[in-house]
Amino acid sequence: MAGTLNCMTPACPSPDPSQAEQAALLGRLRQGEDAAFRDLMDMAGGRMLAVARRMLPTDDDAREAVQDALLSAFRNLHRFDGRALLTTWLHRITVNACLMKLRTRRRRPESSIExxxxxxxxxxxxxxxxxxxxxxxxxxxxxxxxxxxxxxxxxxxxxxxxxxxxxxxxxxxxxxxxxxxxxxxxxxxxxxxxxxxxxxxxxxxxxxxxxxxxxxx
Amino acid sequence: MLTCREVLDFLMAYVDGELPADEVARFEKHLAVCLSCVNYLASYRATIRAGKAAMRGPGTSLDKLPPDLVKAVEAARRALVQSGESE
CATH class of the missing domain: 1.10.10.10 (Winged helix-like DNA-binding domain superfamily/Winged helix DNA-binding domain)
Structure with missing residues (x-):
């Protein structure tokens, strides 16, 4: 994954989990520990939904995008190399899920900006x-x-x-x-x-x- | 002397600190005598700040996912595992 992103939201209500906490959670996820996925949602889910609500027109769309993003993260955990923070990786996955949703919804020709x-x-x-x-x-x-x-x-x-x-x-x-x-x-x-x-x-x-x-x- | 059009075309590079020093000097020479571009620059910067504040300010973030969404994601994940599509 290119680059390093900052905290998911500067105005986030709770501080980002530390690098060590995120690394520990990643280890548990990779071992297939069932509770780890719930902990992942607890840690990052709220912020992922906030991102999706900023990017998508309706709350239903935002919820679907977050679900897609979390499942995509689950499927692709083995591809995450751990060089970036887990929260950074999840932010990027959420943004991509939102972009996918916008593409599938885009039907009208775009108005001119001129x-x-x-x-x-x-x-x-x-x-x-x-x-x-x-x-x-x-x-x-x-x-x-x-x-x-x-x-x-x-x-x-x-x-x-x-x-x-x-x-x-x-x-x-x-x-x-x-x-x-x-x-x-x-x-x-x-x-x-x-x-x-x-x-x-x-x-x-x-x-x-x-x-x-x-x-x- | 740069024109207003040239200044506005390269405004983003100026604001983002991506203009070379000699271009910055030409830019600022224009700003010293053009009130319209000074106003435009201030409002351009304010637009960036206002966008960030509106979209990421207090009340735009969440601590946790709603419980029903957590349940839905858990159920979808379990279905993935059972179908063997998780790898």
Missing amino acids: DLLPTFLPDGHQTRPAEPWAPDRLERAETSEATARLVREKIGELPETYREILLLRDIEDLSTEEAAQALGISSNAVKTKLHRARQALRALLDPHMRADGGEAC
């Missing part, structure tokens, strides 16, 4: 100069549940492939290379799409965040 990207005059200046965002709204963006809901809603409005990239890179903290591998595209394509996704999300939030009034949230 309207949400900045436009320029022939001399290279922006067509519409960017206005400053209000400091109090910026602060609320990180603390208020109402603003968090708005941001989640706007992330949900992104065209799906851009939303996926944003989630993998900015929310799940996969590296560019890990995201490229998970999505089967080049690292350069990940970078281009991530930049566009961030720009599009900025454009969607802009009316709500500008200091000149906008649509307060």
Whole structure:
């Protein structure tokens, strides 16, 4: 497995189990100890479900993805080389299970992102100069549940492939290379799409965040 | 002097610290005289922070799986073992 991921969620409610605890659990799993799988679910299941809920539109989808991920982990334990943390490996498996589910559900043609990207005059200046965002709204963006809901809603409005990239890179903290591998595209394509996704999300939030009034949230 | 278009095209590399030093200097020379790009840069950074806070902030994580899901996974795992598909 490429790279090393950090804690499954920075805001996780309990600290990550230590490396030693994870290694001990891995040993018990490999010996086929029945209770070890239950302990694995206790250790990582909640965080796996949180990842799936971030990535998938419904709770049913998220639960199915976690079940798929846990069974996939069980089936593939013998392939896990133990160089990464068990929680890191499970995070990656969960992300992959969510991507699989998104692919099987994707039926509509994707909407264009072009309207949400900045436009320029022939001399290279922006067509519409960017206005400053209000400091109090910026602060609320990180603390208020109402603003968090708005941001989640706007992330949900992104065209799906851009939303996926944003989630993998900015929310799940996969590296560019890990995201490229998970999505089967080049690292350069990940970078281009991530930049566009961030720009599009900025454009969607802009009316709500500008200091000149906008649509307060 | 870079144009706004060039600055916005390479904004991510600047924010992620991936621009070479001479490009950073050209970038910052533009920012010193372009309020629109300064505003755009601040809101671009704020967008990244807001996304992370909204998706990974308090209340977005769980300690444990719901008991019914644990039971469902256990049952599916047992079925796998019994069918011999676990290896």
